[in-house]
Each structure stands twice: as C-alpha cells, then as structure tokens.
Amino acid sequence: MSAHLDNSSLDSALRKHNRHEFGETAKWQRIIGRALTYILVTLGAIMMALPFVWLILSSFKTLQEISIFPPTFFPRNPTLANFTEVFERIPFARYYMNSIITSVLPTIVTVITCSMAGFGFAKYRFVGRNVLFWVILSTMMVPFPATIVPLYVMMAKAGLINTYAGLIIVGLSSASGIFLMRQFMMTIPDELLDAARIDGASEFRIFRQIIVPLVKPALATQTLFTFTGHWGAYIWPLICVNSDRLRTLPLAIPYFSGQYFSYQNLINAASLMAIAPVLILFLFTQRYFVEGITITGMKG
C-alpha cells in the first residue's frame, strides 16, 4: 500500500504543504507505534513463559549438570533418565492416580449438580429462589481460609480426614459454576420449554433432552474450569491428607522439593509431568476458557 520511504522522499514530503506533511508523520508514528506494541507484548510473553522454558530445559539435564555454577541454559547432554527415575525413587504413579481420582470424579459431579442448579435458578419461579441465589453469590466472597478450620473439625468428627471421600466431598458443587450455568440457561427461550410441556414431557426430560444439548459449550467450559481447579487444589488436601498414600501431585511435589533438594533433576521432571495435562488441555480448549471468563467476569 505505501511506498518505500528513503531520505529524499522524506525530505520532499516534508517540503509539501501542511496537510500532506501531517499524513507522512502520522504514518511513521503508526509504524513506530506498531513496532513498539510487538516489542512490548513479546518481551512480556517471554517473561511469562520463562519459568516453563527453564523447567522444560532443566528436566532434561543430568543431576551433575544441574549442580554446576553458573547454571547452563540449554542441556549439554539431554537425557530422558529423569522421567523414568522419578517413578523408581518416589511413588509418582500413585500420586498421579490420586490426582486423577480426586480431579475427575468431583468434576463430573460438579458439572451435573451445577447445571441442574443453574437450570432450577434460571427457569423456575419458586419460594426462596432469590434469597438462596443471593446467599450463594454472597458466600463466594467468604474467604476459604475462614471456613477451613471448622471444616477440618467437622470432617474429623465425620471420620473423613485422610480418606478419598474427605478429599472429594468439598468439591462437589461450586458457586461460580451455578452462576455460569444460570447465565447460559437464561438465554434459552421459555417457549421451547412450554412446547415440550404441552407435548407431555416431564421436567426432568426437558432438562435432559432439551437443555443439556443446548448448553454443551457451557458444559465444556464448566468441565475445564472445574478440572483445572481440582488438579491444582492445594489448601484442602494439605489439611485433609497426612499419609503418603493419599498425596496428590500438588502436595507431593512441594513436599519432595522440600525434603530432597539434592534431587532437583527429578523434581523438575515430576513438575513437568504434573502440569503437562492441564497445559495440553488448555492448548486445545482455549476458546472455552475465554468464553467462560467473559460470561462470569463481565456479569460480576
């Protein structure tokens, strides 16, 4: 679109009358502005990605290379040994299984309970609806730490400390999930539900056969949010679990990092394997995350 500008054409441009001159400088300003934008965004992105790059590179280094000062950036003799050794030195497979169990199960339940509750709040008028919904939204502001001490005492009384049930039971529903689902379902026209009612469909059939297929994107969003949340859960498991048998990855990795600093090569490989599932999942489902944030973030 624009011609190449060398010094002579710049000079001649400057000599031309005011309006034209203004156009030329504006164009240069635009180009510089654009270049600055790219530079800033790229610099920021490098800083954001650096810990991941450093982790990936370090996890292919030998223990010997990791202990050199000053540290190397790229591995000199890349090795995969760390990834197999970590399974031999610590019960890594067990931790992985624990993480899968305590993430997948609550995610499935949460998506079901939240979509049902969201439907109830979005499409029915019933006594206590507004009060209940208000209570749920306002308890989103209650800090988790404010409830954690009594929660521990309650769970201890129920004998659920140090069990899978105790780990799972705190994550079977979520306020933001109910809110997200409600926002989605409010957009479904009531006529659709009434038409099904006239055809004799029960309320549960309406939910299963009309609502659920219509809110599939919301279900995907909710599934991803809940899963990544549970995969990274730290505070409750930290309190609930005191035996090695039940440790999940977010507990096990800091624990071993504190205990065996001399095996940092294994810690790095373990960390990489622990965060890989959510990172890979995110790469393919970025769209749903962004949609979910847009809906819950904007209506707040």
Next chain:
Amino acid sequence: MSAEATTIRRRGGNERKYRMYRLQKASAPYIFILPGVVFYLMVTIVPMITGFWMSFHNWSIIRPTQPWVGLANYRKLLADPLFWTSMKNTLTYSLGVVPLQMALALLVALLLNTGIKGKKFFRLLYYLPVITPLSIAAVIWTWMYHPNLGIFNQIVSIIGLQPQDWLGDPNWAMFSVILVAIWSGIGYRMVVYLAALQGIPRAYYEAAAIDGAGRWDVFKYITLPLLKPTTLYILVTSVISSFQVFGLINVLTGGGPLDATQVVVSYIFKRAFGDLQFGLAAAMSFVLFGIILLITVIQWKFLGREVTYE
C-alpha cells in the same frame, strides 16, 4: 403423543396420574437445585456458623471439653504482636500485587486489542501461569530463585544487579513472593479486560477520531471510563484473593525467613494445625473475614457508581 395429554388425563378422571404430574412439576425446581445447593452450603455456610461458634470457645481437638471463653480468643489475638505482623505483611503483599498486576493486565489487553497478529498465541502465553497448579509453579520458582543454581540471579546480573538469596533474605523474600504472584495472575485479569475492551462499540472511537482526539485523550475519556465496571470487578476480587494468599507463600517461604512473609492465613494455619488452637484460629479467620468485608464495602461505596454511555 397427544398435544392435550394433560387435559385429557384430567377429563378422563385419571386424578391420580394428574396429581402426580402436578407434584413433579411443583417439586421439580427444588429437586434441581437441591444437590448443588446442599453440597455448596455444606462446605461454606455450615463451617462458617460452626467457626463463629468455635471462636468463643477454648477449642482444641485433643481435649474432650471445649469450655466457653467469651471474647478471650479475640482479646488474645489483638494482643498478639505476630498477628499484627502478619496483618502488616498481608497489606504489603496486597499493595505490592494488586495495583501493578491490574496495570500490567490492562496494558497487555490494550496492546493485544490493537489488532496485532498472533493475538491468540500471545493470549495463550499470558494465560499459561493461570492454569498451572500454584503449588507446583511455586516449586519451579523456588528452583529459579536458587541463589547459586537458579537462573534468576543470572538474569538480574544482565541488568547489572547483585545476586541475592531471593527467598532466604528477609529483605527480599516478600518482593520475591509478590513477583511470582503478579506473574501467576496477570493472564486472568488480562482476559477479562480484553473481553470488556471488545465490548466497547466502535462508534465511540470513530466519533473521537472525527473530533481529532489524540490517543491519550481517547484512552482517558473513552476507554478508561467505559472499563470502570470491569476495573471495579477486578479490583474487588483481586483484593479479596490477595488477603487470602496462602498456598504460594506456604511453598515458597513457609512464612519465613524470620516471619518476613508470614501472612494472616499462614498464621491461622500455624495456630490451628501447628499449635492446635482451633478456637483462636477461628477467631483470627473471623477478624480476617470482617476486614475483607469492610474493604469490599468501602470499594463499592467509593468506586461503585455505575458508568453507562447508553
């Protein structure tokens, strides 16, 4: 299926079937919300009420009786210098993280909203820390911060700074924690801002261009006011979560060195699960809750006036 199935049932005198239909219709909403609401309130409201009750008792899990002590726990914590230290550290953390993180998130969102190429790729990179489990991210950063073997000292030496023991030096520990917190939370706020920016009608910008408004004027008089509800939302939620910081600090420093990063929640944990003083810990939780509530109300009151250009 007949379109008038229900009416036919009624006319046909099949009263029982009709009553069943009415019953399932009336109970349906309650059945729908029941599991979600019960599971949620069970781990929020119920422990809150229990905790409030506990805070007036000398409650320890190892003793058989929990005597009522009135306000003794509250008096005790107000007289505890370490509680005030942890309060001050929490405030430092919050002031260190929230404003800078919001400003950077807005800056990145504005830059990504200028129609540059690779927007999705950049958004992905900025969001990666958000989905990374925080305790594992903290382990990675501990490794980066290692005084001899970590890469962080190499980076700062490029810009001519002295190497430090980032997490082990009481003068630097809080700074190092704040840096990780900012890194881990920019992405989420950036995506919220980006969504809000895309919701601003183009007509406003076109009108401003016709009036000859400069970039800074457009930002100051159009973009920023229209982003106000979003900014308020991010501010309120960021402050709330900054006052609850725990996981990151527990892994990075464990509250140390010399309590330099001891925040309220890590102190609650120490009192509850270290000293088994559950009543005192519950009282501290409620003081924290009260402070969070107060700050939130103040923010709404002073900044919450709705801005609409419709």
